[in-house]
Amino acid sequence: MKINISGLSEGVLVYDFVKPAIELGLDQNFSGKVHAHVTLEKSIHQITVVVNASVKGVFICDRCIEEFEEEVKTSFTSIYTWNNDGEPNDDDFYILRKEDNIIDLDGSVKEYLLLSIPLKLLCKQNCEIPDSLNIVPEVEPVVDPRWKKLQELLRTEKN
Ligand SMILES: [Zn+2]
Secondary structure, three states: OEEEOOOOOOEEEEEEEEEEHHHHOOOOOOOOEEEEEEEEEEOOOEEEEEEEEEEEEEEEOOOOOOEEEEEEEEEEEEEEEOOOOOOOOOOOEEEOOOOOOEEEOHHHHHHHHHHOOOOOOOOOOOOOOOHHHHOOOOOOOOOOHHHHHHHHHHHHHHO
16 A cells, blocks of 8 residues: 655545555454555645545454454544654654655554454444353352361351
């Protein structure tokens, strides 16, 4: 997902990228292709890139532990500038050197997709824990033999 910015004239350009998830370095949850729709706007001092990306992932449901497929979507804006006096602390703010003529979006697309994985992974909103997983085996409470003496002492004291 590379954009050649050398000789770009001012204005808006649109790009569509498709790249296998594995080539972006995404893990085994993502086996398909990453789609990224990119709108680039070049002005005198900076290049603004708006990215909408999506990829299909396979996850394990937190409740029923079944596999399910879900599309992960993200959108973000990155600003590239030749000026040093911007806001260098902002993650999405990049300083370009004069000789830079490629903008590579792979890293940020990967990062934003990973951030968009829901914290709670449910195959469906109202997924229930199946009964087979809900049974807690009944176990007799076991007393550590080292505590037995103490218990006996306590009992004698109470008497
Ligand atoms: Zn489920």
